[in-house]
Amino acid sequence: MNATPALVILIAAIVTNNILLANFLGMCSFLACSRQIDTALGLGAAVIFVLTCTTVINHVIYHMVLVPWQMEYLQFIVFIAVIAAFVQFVEMFVERFTPVLYYALGIFLPLITVNCAILGASLFMIIRDYTLAQSAGFGLGAGLGWALAIALMAGIRQKMGYSDVPRPFQGVAIAMVVTGVMAMAFMGFAGMVDIQ
Amino acid sequence: MTARESDAAERPGAAPEESGGLFGFRFWEFFRYQKPMVRVLTATLPAMGGAVYFFGWRALGVVLVSIAFAVLTEWSFCRKRGEPVSTAVFVSAVLYALTLPPRVPYMVVIVGIVVGIAFGKEVFGGFARNVFNPALVGRCFVFICFPVEMTVQWLAPYSGLPGGFARWARGADALTRATPLRDFQAGESVAALGDLLTGSVAGSLGETSAVLLVIGGLYLLYTKTADWRIVVSCLVGAVLMSTALHYSGVTAVPGPMFTLLSGGFLLGSFFMATDPISAAQTGTGRWIYGFLIGALVVIIRGFAGWPEGTMFAILLMNTFNPIMDHYVREVQQMRKARAGVG
Numbered sequence: 001m002n003a004t005p006a007l008v009i010l011i012a013a014i015v016t017n018n019i020l021l022a023n024f025l026g027m028c029s030f031l032a033c034s035r036q037i038d039t040a041l042g043l044g045a046a047v048i049f050v051l052t053c054t055t056v057i058n059h060v061i062y063h064m065v066l067v068p069w070q071m072e073y074l075q076f077i078v079f080i081a082v083i084a085a086f087v088q089f090v091e092m093f094v095e096r097f098t099p100v101l102y103y104a105l106g107i108f109l110p111l112i113t114v115n116c117a118i119l120g121a122s123l124f125m126i127i128r129d130y131t132l133a134q135s136a137g138f139g140l141g142a143g144l145g146w147a148l149a150i151a152l153m154a155g156i157r158q159k160m161g162y163s164d165v166p167r168p169f170q171g172v173a174i175a176m177v178v179t180g181v182m183a184m185a186f187m188g189f190a191g192m193v194d195i196q
Numbered sequence: 197m198t199a200r201e202s203d204a205a206e207r208p209g210a211a212p213e214e215s216g217g218l219f220g221f222r223f224w225e226f227f228r229y230q231k232p233m234v235r236v237l238t239a240t241l242p243a244m245g246g247a248v249y250f251f252g253w254r255a256l257g258v259v260l261v262s263i264a265f266a267v268l269t270e271w272s273f274c275r276k277r278g279e280p281v282s283t284a285v286f287v288s289a290v291l292y293a294l295t296l297p298p299r300v301p302y303m304v305v306i307v308g309i310v311v312g313i314a315f316g317k318e319v320f321g322g323f324a325r326n327v328f329n330p331a332l333v334g335r336c337f338v339f340i341c342f343p344v345e346m347t348v349q350w351l352a353p354y355s356g357l358p359g360g361f362a363r364w365a366r367g368a369d370a371l372t373r374a375t376p377l378r379d380f381q382a383g384e385s386v387a388a389l390g391d392l393l394t395g396s397v398a399g400s401l402g403e404t405s406a407v408l409l410v411i412g413g414l415y416l417l418y419t420k421t422a423d424w425r426i427v428v429s430c431l432v433g434a435v436l437m438s439t440a441l442h443y444s445g446v447t448a449v450p451g452p453m454f455t456l457l458s459g460g461f462l463l464g465s466f467f468m469a470t471d472p473i474s475a476a477q478t479g480t481g482r483w484i485y486g487f488l489i490g491a492l493v494v495i496i497r498g499f500a501g502w503p504e505g506t507m508f509a510i511l512l513m514n515t516f517n518p519i520m521d522h523y524v525r526e527v528q529q530m531r532k533a534r535a536g537v538g
Contacts, residue, residue, distance in 0.1 A: 037522060155519030156327050164321030166276070177315055181328050182515050184336045188492075188508025191501020 002129050004193075006137035009130070012193040013141025019117050020149040021183040026117030030150050031175050033108050040154035042101065043108045044147025048140070050090060050112050051121055054083050055139030058122040059132055079122045087113045117146050152182065226280055228323075232472075233283040235421045239412035240290050240467065246408040247401040250353035251298040254365035255401045261302050262293040262309045269310050273318035282323035285313060291467055292331035294402025295460060295507070298365070299349040308338035328514045329474045332507050339507065347503075350375055350398040373398040376458045377503040380450055392457035403460040413466030422470035425479065426486040430465035431456065433490020441494065449498040461493055464506035469513075476517045478524040485520065489513050 004012075019025050026047075033043050058079050066072050091109050095102045102109070112118065121142045125135045156178055165174050247255035266289035270281050292309055312334020317326040339346045352373040354360040375398045376387045387397045395405025403409075416422035434455050441449040455461065469475065469489050476485040489509045496505025 037519065151519055152515050155517075155522055156515070158522065159327060159518035160320065160325075163325040163327075164277075165319060166273070166321070169319045174319060177319055178327065181316070181333055181336075181511070184333075184340060185328075185508060185511035185515050187336075187340060188496050188502065188505060188512060189500055192496075192499045 002131075002134060004134065006131075006133040008193055009134050010137040010141035010144075013138050014145040014148065015186070015189045016192050018145040018149060018186055019120060019142040020146050021179075021186040023120065024183075025120040026115045026146055027179075029108065029111055029115050030146075030153065030179075031172055034150050034153040034157055034175070037151065037154045037158060039104070039108070040150045041147070042105050043112075044143075044150050046090070046105060046109060046112055047115065047117070047146050048143035050083070050087060051118055051143035051146070052136065052139040054079075054086050054118055055121050055125055055135050055142075056132065057086065058082055059125060059130070059135040062126060075123075075126065076119075079119055083118050083122075084113045117142065149182070153178065156182075224280075228280040228282045230283040232421045233287050235419050236287045236416065236467065237283075237290060239415045239421070240287075240294065240402070242408040242411045243294055243402040243405065243463070244290070246395055246405040247294060249359045249361060250395060250404060251351060251401060252354065252360040252363045252365040255293075255298065255360075258296060258300065258302070258305055258401065259290055259293040261305050263289040265289075265306050266292075266309050266313050269313040270318060270322070273314070274322065277322065279322065284323050285317075288313065288317070288329075288331045288334075291402075291463075292334050294463065295331070295335050295400050297346060297349060297400055298351045300345055304338050304342050304345050307341070308334040310334075311337045324473050326473055327518070329468055329471050329510060332468060332511050332514075335507055336511055350378075352398055353396050353404065355396055375399045375503065376454075377497065380454070380458075381503045386450075386454065386458075389453055389457060392454070400460060403463045406457045406462055409462040409466060413462065416466060416470070422466065423472070423475070423482060425482045426470050426475055427465055429483045429486025430469055430490045433487035434461065434465075434493055435490070437491040437494040441498065446498065449494060455494060455497075459497070459504045460506040464493075464510055465489065468506075469510050474514045474517070476524075477521050478528075480528075481517065481521045481524045484524075485513050485517060488516070 013019065016022070020027070020030055029043065034040050061078060061082065062072075062075060066075060066078065087110060091102075094105075094109065121139055125138055130138060153175070157175065160174070169177070244256070244259060263286055266285045267281055270285045274281050289309055292312060293305065296305060312330045312332075316328050316330035316333030317323070320326045350373055351366050354363065374382070374384075376392065379386045391397050393406045395408065397404050413422070413427065417424050417427065435452045438449055438452045438455040442451045449455075450458070465486070469486060476482045492509035492512060493505045496502060496508055502508070
């Protein structure tokens with residue numbers, strides 16, 4: 001059993017073990033949707049919500065259903081199904097109650113289904129043997145960390161509108177370079193809190 | 197007037213043309229003259245002199261190797277764009293060299309400066325278009341790739357006269373000494389504040405002497421090359437944070453004087469945080485930027501695994517700047533709109 005308090009796990013998941021900048025999960029939507037600050041923030045908010053909820057739901061399902069029936073080998077497929085179903089539910093909910101946000105997010109909302117950070121968080125939670133409270137803290141922290149990273153990236157990319165990037169480096173290449181330097185900077189927090 | 201000459205004359209900030217030159221090499225056609233950058237170079241001279249005095253002439257060797265490869269890297273990119281090499285590349289190279297430990301192998305110097313200039317500056321389109329401080333991108337890269345060369349081999353400084361001015365470098369069997377920050381982290385007795393002021397402690401080439409750095413820094417402030425708001429807010433941030441933590445009983449954080457004088461904090465806050473391009477662009481943003489650098493230095497030194505946090509703090513704030521500027525501008529516009537309506 002992991003003894004780290006849930007609050008520490010939350011903070012660590014934002015800064016020291018940032019799911020994007022330390023584990024490099026969720027890169028695809030990070031690179032694709034970070035051109036504008038508003039879109040990036042919308043997607044970040046959606047990821048925070050989905051990550052927190054699916055981590056908790058997956059924790060319950062894993063320990064209430066899969067472990068008692070000794071079906072842990074099904075975890076991948078079950079987790080993916082839960083995430084897909086949950087994103088569907090969120091999509092319908094958002095469309096019904098806040099159509100403005102729904103149209104602002106567009107295709108990015110269903111794309112959260114295939115964001116590897118979401119599945120990654122559920123798997124980390126199993127590997128690190130978190131309790132329910134810890135899982136909730138980790139899910140929320142990982143979501144906040146991901147949203148922070150994409151917001152920073154969007155800011156930098158907006159500023160880079162003034163840059164004169166050489167042709168071979170335009171587009172995804174320069175975004176990867178920036179992500180690399182951001183990850184190096186975030187290494188400064190390494191060793192501050194250990195959540196392993 | 198040939199086409200090239202008229203081009204040079206029309207370029208803003210171009211220095212007066214020298215005719216002929218050595219082997220037909222016209223200095224200010226190859227390099228772009230940038231007055232603020234020349235001032236920063238002047239301001240690093242005391243610290244560079246200190247580096248030679250404390251660690252021998254090899255320090256100058258490190259600086260020159262760094263400059264040579266920085267110019268080479270920038271030139272290989274600039275050639276494609278048809279621009280001259282900026283004077284700023286000298287500043288990046290010198291500041292980078294001053295942050296290296298005295299026994300750093302030349303290989304490491306070269307790798308770092310090439311990565312810093314190429315991936316910290318040139319891939320963004322060269323001078324004035326970079327997001328991160330190129331010197332720190334280079335240093336961070338070698339810091340992570342070569343931890344032994346960058347963090348273990350410290351040297352005791354020379355003392356007395358002529359000090360390092362008569363020597364090349366201490367040999368491999370020379371006495372090594374831990375830096376004050378490392379001593380503090382290990383819980384051993386640390387250097388006296390007086391030694392930190394003069395700089396007769398172990399550390400990176402240009403970071404040890406607080407007095408020499410402040411002399412250079414004051415020159416930068418006097419000539420308005422560095423923004424005083426950034427320097428002041430950096431110092432205030434570090435003093436407030438370390439005072440609050442130290443006197444509330446956190447033993448991992450040293451007192452404010454030790455925080456200011458030890459490690460690369462003064463070098464970072466006077467010379468690196470004030471880089472006008474990677475710093476925040478709005479006035480309010482600059483206050484926040486500096487303050488958070490100071491606070492982050494204290495936090496990283498105290499709680500993260502590294503003894504020193506100035507480099508990480510500045511790089512982190514470089515990352516935060518664009519979005520901070522965005523929101524500072526947005527708030528300002530909102531206020532202006534509200535004032536217009538009212």
